[in-house]
Structures are given as structure tokens and as C-alpha cells.
Amino acid sequence: MAWLAMGLKDAGKAANAAESTEDISKAISKGSQETWDEFIKANPHTPKETLATSYIELIENQSPWPEGYIPKNSILKSGDTFNMVLDAEQPIGRPGGFATLDEVPNIDYARNNMAIKVDWKSDCSKVVTYKIKDGVELPTRTGPIGPQIDLTANKVLPGGGSQIQILFPPGVDRMEFLEVVSVKMIN
16 A cells, blocks of 8 residues: 555656646746746745746736735825936926835846836936925835836846835826925936
8 A cells, every 4th residue: 555655645746746837837938938037046945836826926917015015004294205217208297106215326226126127117217306395295105126027128127125105196296296306317
């Protein structure tokens, strides 16, 4: 009977390996071999079966937060400042919804530490520092920037910087709440 148990155990391992190979193939088909390999290197202690699911989830849902992270609720108050990366063509009067408290020294930092995909911003050459106007409070979510898989650039963007998701009221001119402190071009 021991030989039968060993045979069943080995059969189970073979089935799991086949399932794992199928999951990995599915993951690679959603992205690329290069981004899959980078993703594995960035997550060395995670089982490949789990990695495949995480990889697909990140490609499909593009969460701004690290996997499993629950952002903290916070408030930006009058006088608070933050930095936002914009495209060269994006008007400073049309800010987005995500920002950072970090200094953004260059485009490499914006792409990698802030995980800004090429599809979201074709260039990341402008950093605007905004200040919350007097009498204004804005709800936010804060936390670390999660990784992204940029299929256009065929690269994993690790993230890791600080992030503020500003919860502007829908349908309003965001500049009603903000003023520009400075604009800096970066390389």
C-alpha cells in the first residue's frame, strides 16, 4: 500500500506542476516573458502559483496600492502642499487625482518610484507643487505606491514612493481647491 500512496502523492505533485505551468503560461500571455521574469525577480519569496494570479490581477486592475494594502484615510488641510507629475502637454490647471509628498528629482523617479505607465503619461517632464487653498479640506487616501506592469514599455515599474489619492468631489474644477506654488521641468 505504501507504493500506492507514493504513487498518488507523485501524481498530485505532477497535477500541481501542470496546473502551475498552465497558470504561468496564462500570466505570460496577458503580459510578456520579460515583464513576467522581472515580476518574479521582484517577488522572490512568493510561490509561482500565487505570482501568476498577482501578475494577472495587476495587469487587469492596475491597483495604485501594493497588493493587500488598505490605504489610510486622511485630510489635506489649508496650506498643505504636494507634488504632482504632469505631461508636458497637460495644463497645470488640470491636475490629476494622484500626488506625492516626495521630491520628484527626475523622470526615472517618476516612472519607477511612482509607477507611472507610458499609457497614463507619455512623458513625465513636469512636476507641479500645489497648495490647498485657505478654508479648504480635501479627503484623501494615503500609502505606498504599488507596482505596475507597463506593457507598452515592456517593463515592471516597482513603485514604493509615497502616494496621496485626492478624493475631489465629482464634476468640479479641481483648481477651486488648489493653487500652484511652483512648476519644475525634469529630465
